[in-house]
Amino acid sequence: MSPISCQGATSITTFVIFLCDKIEPALRKAVFERTAKDIAEDMKSKFPDFRGNRANLEVCILRYLAEQENFAYFKQYLTSPKQFFQSYIEKQVKSHCLDESRRLRMFLHSCLESFYGNILSAVSLSTQIVKDRKDREDKISLWLDEFCGELAEVINLPRSDLKGIEHQEVTDIEFLSSAMAKALIDLTDRLMKELADADMSSFSRQPHTIADMSSFARQPHTILAEHFSGCWEKCPFCGAVCSNTMQNHDGDHQLVFHRPQALRGYTWWWTNHLVIDICSSLVASDCSFKFPGLPWIPFKTYRDAGPPFSTWRILPDSSMQAYWKWFVSRFRTQLEALYNGKFQGKGEIPDSWQRITKQEALSELERR
Incomplete structure (x- = not known):
């Protein structure tokens, strides 16, 4: 100008x-x-x-x-x-x-x-x-x-x-x-x-x-969301998010509490029975898993399945949050419809889960 x-x-x-x-x-x-x-x-x-x-x-x-x-x-x-x-x-x-x-x-x-x-x-x-x-x-x-x-x-x-x-x-x-x-x-x-x-x-x-x-x-x-950024990788078994607070962090993905694998729609082989077990208990068991194109792999050696399984560190632990027991019991019908499966056989929901109240689940959650 x-x-x-x-x-x-x-x-x-x-x-x-x-x-x-x-x-x-x-x-x-x-x-x-x-x-x-x-x-x-x-x-x-x-x-x-x-x-x-x-x-x-x-x-x-x-x-x-x-x-x-x-x-x-x-x-x-x-x-x-x-x-x-x-x-x-x-x-x-x-x-x-x-x-x-x-x-x-x-x-x-x-x-x-x-x-x-x-x-x-x-x-x-x-x-x-x-x-x-x-x-x-x-x-x-x-x-x-x-x-x-x-x-x-x-x-x-x-x-x-x-x-x-x-x-x-x-x-x-x-x-x-x-x-x-x-x-x-x-x-x-x-x-x-x-x-x-x-x-x-x-x-x-x-x-x-x-x-x-x-x-x-x-x-x-x-x-505000950027304040809570971190790793968003999900466990390939149960879908829980990695707890690391850094994106592209070094080392394996991991988290404190895994969830029932039914939340990802996984069923026991040759059945439509949804899996209520959590990943951290299965890696301590003699159970195996299989995905299309892969051989049977023991949960104990899940890393042999390659990525993304090999990028996770899943320690043996049978602790399951009461919250997810309450959730599975409360929304049983919806989960069965969503994944075309049933909570039967090895996936039968224990009576103890069904007695957990929402308030009990929340109280335990907030104490951790």
């Missing part, structure tokens, strides 16, 4: 309009980015679900599933655990931000007010530095240097985008400062009205127009 040349008040007005037109989209973007981070931090501080690690969050999710007692939700969790974690977090964020207190609007307004203060301070500081510089004729260029420098850590306002006004013939820097202060009030008031209508759909659309209010580069529930 070629330099703009005006005089006096007209020159200052042109300068202020141009600069505010550059500030507005940068400010809007900064407000939404900060708000997303603030919401994630607020959720971590106020919700027990999000105060600990992923293992703690999983307990909370299992409690939620038991309370809902909806087999469709369990199916989603068992087949796509990572996606279910993310959708659970998203649901909690939306519930927190869109309740009657309109927290989303409060977060946005608070961020906007904070940034408004930062920009106003940058205007004042730049003015104080430049106004008495008699050794510089290019005061506007110097003012812009200082202004952008002050805001470098606040909003993304590249100095190179302002070359079109750096040669303005403005001599009254203090008048420029007051004009900017007034323009910033108008800009902030306009953005406040926009933000009053924001909703969580703003987190999921790409920005096209101002009216979209969709400048969130990252959604708050995505930021």
Whole structure:
């Protein structure tokens, strides 16, 4: 853009309009980015679900599933655990931000007010530095240097985008400062009205127009979910997720508690009897398993089956969580229909499992 040349008040007005037109989209973007981070931090501080690690969050999710007692939700969790974690977090964020207190609007307004203060301070500081510089004729260029420098850590306002006004013939820097202060009030008031209508759909659309209010580069529930990232590999026998907190971690996948293999639909060979045994007890047994194209392999030497079996460390352990005993008993009919199998023969559900109450299952789960 070629330099703009005006005089006096007209020159200052042109300068202020141009600069505010550059500030507005940068400010809007900064407000939404900060708000997303603030919401994630607020959720971590106020919700027990999000105060600990992923293992703690999983307990909370299992409690939620038991309370809902909806087999469709369990199916989603068992087949796509990572996606279910993310959708659970998203649901909690939306519930927190869109309740009657309109927290989303409060977060946005608070961020906007904070940034408004930062920009106003940058205007004042730049003015104080430049106004008495008699050794510089290019005061506007110097003012812009200082202004952008002050805001470098606040909003993304590249100095190179302002070359079109750096040669303005403005001599009254203090008048420029007051004009900017007034323009910033108008800009902030306009953005406040926009933000009053924001909703969580703003987190999921790409920005096209101002009216979209969709400048969130990252959604708050995505930021929160990243806090609980880790390995999402599933046990090839029971489908439980590796408990390692690092993605692409060294060493074998492993977890504390395996689940009944019926949750993956496995049956005993040549029957439709679902397997209620857990992987960690089977590796201590004399049982073998077979998959299409593979020979019979003893569970004790399961690694001989190659990947993905060989990438898991399954230690002999007969401990099974009461939660899954309750689940199998409670949703027996649905599991049989889902996998076209039966809890019969070697897969007969013990009477002791059927006596476990939901509260007993949850109490044991939360003690671990």
